[in-house]
Amino acid sequence: MDWTRRSAAELVEALAAGEVTSVELTTAFLDRIAEVDGQVRAFLHVDAEGALATARASDERRAAGELLSDLDGVPIAVKDVLTTAGLPTTCGSKILEGWIPPYDATVVRKLKEAGLPILGKTNMDEFAMGSSTEHSAYGPTHNPWDLERIPGGSGGGSAAAVASFQAPLAIGTDTGGSIRQPGAVTGTVGVKPTYGGVSRYGLVALANSLDQAGPVTRTVLDSALLHELIGGHDPLDSTSIPTEMPSFVEAARVGAGKDLTGVKVGVITELRGEGWQPGVMARFDEAVELMVSAGAEVVEVSCPNFVHAMAAYYLILPAEASSNLAKFDAMRFGLRVLPEGVDAPSAEEVMRATRDAGFGDEVKRRIILGTYALSSGYYDAYYGQAQKVRTLIARDFEAAFAEVDVLVSPTAPTTAFKLGEKLDDPLAMYLNDLATIPANLAGTPGISVPSGLADEDGLPAGLQVLAPALADDRLYRVGAAVEALLEEKWGGAILDRAPELKGASA
Amino acid sequence: MPEITRDEVAHLADLARIDLSDAELDHLAPQLSVILESVASISEVASADVPPTSHALPLTNVFREDVVVPGLTAEQALSGAPASEQQRFSVPRILGDEQ
Numbered sequence: 001m002d003w004t005r006r007s008a009a010e011l012v013e014a015l016a017a018g019e020v021t022s023v024e025l026t027t028a029f030l031d032r033i034a035e036v037d038g039q040v041r042a043f044l045h046v047d048a049e050g051a052l053a054t055a056r057a058s059d060e061r062r063a064a065g066e067l068l069s070d071l072d073g074v075p076i077a078v079k080d081v082l083t084t085a086g087l088p089t090t091c092g093s094k095i096l097e098g099w100i101p102p103y104d105a106t107v108v109r110k111l112k113e114a115g116l117p118i119l120g121k122t123n124m125d126e127f128a129m130g131s132s133t134e135h136s137a138y139g140p141t142h143n144p145w146d147l148e149r150i151p152g153g154s155g156g157g158s159a160a161a162v163a164s165f166q167a168p169l170a171i172g173t174d175t176g177g178s179i180r181q182p183g184a185v186t187g188t189v190g191v192k193p194t195y196g197g198v199s200r201y202g203l204v205a206l207a208n209s210l211d212q213a214g215p216v217t218r219t220v221l222d223s224a225l226l227h228e229l230i231g232g233h234d235p236l237d238s239t240s241i242p243t244e245m246p247s248f249v250e251a252a253r254v255g256a257g258k259d260l261t262g263v264k265v266g267v268i269t270e271l272r273g274e275g276w277q278p279g280v281m282a283r284f285d286e287a288v289e290l291m292v293s294a295g296a297e298v299v300e301v302s303c304p305n306f307v308h309a310m311a312a313y314y315l316i317l318p319a320e321a322s323s324n325l326a327k328f329d330a331m332r333f334g335l336r337v338l339p340e341g342v343d344a345p346s347a348e349e350v351m352r353a354t355r356d357a358g359f360g361d362e363v364k365r366r367i368i369l370g371t372y373a374l375s376s377g378y379y380d381a382y383y384g385q386a387q388k389v390r391t392l393i394a395r396d397f398e399a400a401f402a403e404v405d406v407l408v409s410p411t412a413p414t415t416a417f418k419l420g421e422k423l424d425d426p427l428a429m430y431l432n433d434l435a436t437i438p439a440n441l442a443g444t445p446g447i448s449v450p451s452g453l454a455d456e457d458g459l460p461a462g463l464q465v466l467a468p469a470l471a472d473d474r475l476y477r478v479g480a481a482v483e484a485l486l487e488e489k490w491g492g493a494i495l496d497r498a499p500e501l502k503g504a505s506a
Numbered sequence: 507m508p509e510i511t512r513d514e515v516a517h518l519a520d521l522a523r524i525d526l527s528d529a530e531l532d533h534l535a536p537q538l539s540v541i542l543e544s545v546a547s548i549s550e551v552a553s554a555d556v557p558p559t560s561h562a563l564p565l566t567n568v569f570r571e572d573v574v575v576p577g578l579t580a581e582q583a584l585s586g587a588p589a590s591e592q593q594r595f596s597v598p599r600i601l602g603d604e605q
Contacts, residue, residue: 388558390552
């Protein structure tokens, strides 16, 4: 029995039925990592010893009838931007190489308290800046569908780990689409919860007002199970929402019944048309037709300010990032580089040399852009205006959700592009996030569900579903319905059609 | 068209406390110009009566009970520091001999 091919929900059932132990499961995933991660490079750090110790404890609890959660004993991978006590946390950057945090992020603490073995930390664009996981200081992650292509970013490691059966579940973070876009191009499910719905304590901040941790899984139900586990109010995070949310698992189970009667779906006019890959659009249109066949009412909805979202985002994000990354000063933690040819360097000289050596190109580019946007004389024209555009985008969402229950679009304009193809063209790279960014600016939740394979290249595309803030349950109902309808059409899960990695050259 | 010169990039890097090599400056300046050009339209989008939104949530002060809870030990807090001495972060000197 190849347990690595099962969904987390199926593994929960198998554990409950005594068909497998957590140690056996964890061992199976560790073996899979050993077998294929040389090609995929999804992990920056694997903690076999820690994962197996947790698995053993889970099996003992199960024997005693004292489970900590529904997912007790199911292994998971964690993006390397979340702090893990005793395990390295690098954020994909040389400036944090070797750093071992003294505390757990709240999300990580919840995973540990729920008994999930943590397999390791996954690769990412440095400080989550990127759309391809090529900006990791430790080398790129490869897309399991085609090892010469990007797995999306910045959470390409988490998505690739799940897509290549190295982990049944993973945690990602989404600042402008870094869970949903990698989900789309790897054929996995990615959820950005409502901003504040999952604690950001211990998430190394890229842009505080945009960052949100969330699930990366192979099925919508698995995302719902994980979201319920990591979500909820956290007094350690002042932006955490104290509001109770409806059950995501129940919503996913309702959606799996493939009935969308009474659901009003808005297709966003501005997120389609010229510049979108035909194969991606074809899969999107098919998914929308299936929603209609399941009883949904579909209307076209215009969100006119979405076209300005990318510009606003690429001013707000660097502004916040330039401030957040000031803490990497070579004094308190991380790298310290002494400048060459200076006898007794000052703290400032050490800081300059360290930040030059420790940060990669994309991080430097964004820090300088942010410094520019916040500088005297430009603040009103750039940062101030971007904040106003944010208001207009929130108003677009408000008007749209007065008409419809959810909005849909393709998650990303294209399938996975080739590694290196856009590295020297940051603007082209940024365009990958144009459909996902509006939700981050407005704080609304979104999910990406596999919508099929594009005809041109046979690579996965994603369908994005957006809901109003705090209505994350709608994502799970609609997402699960689309997933069930498409799988019925395909005769199985999309990942079953991924090429086999075993035996490929490392 | 907004343009950012090589000297301006060097000045911004100075403000951000990053030493950039000449090659990095040559590489970054034109890229930043292209990015700035693409986001310049933002200055014409919103009228004066649109209020800015700095955050998706209306943030208010959050207060917790003022109770003593265990924090990091000095050893834990210093565990990631490049250098420490006598339970303190050890940093390069700021003042030169002449000062």
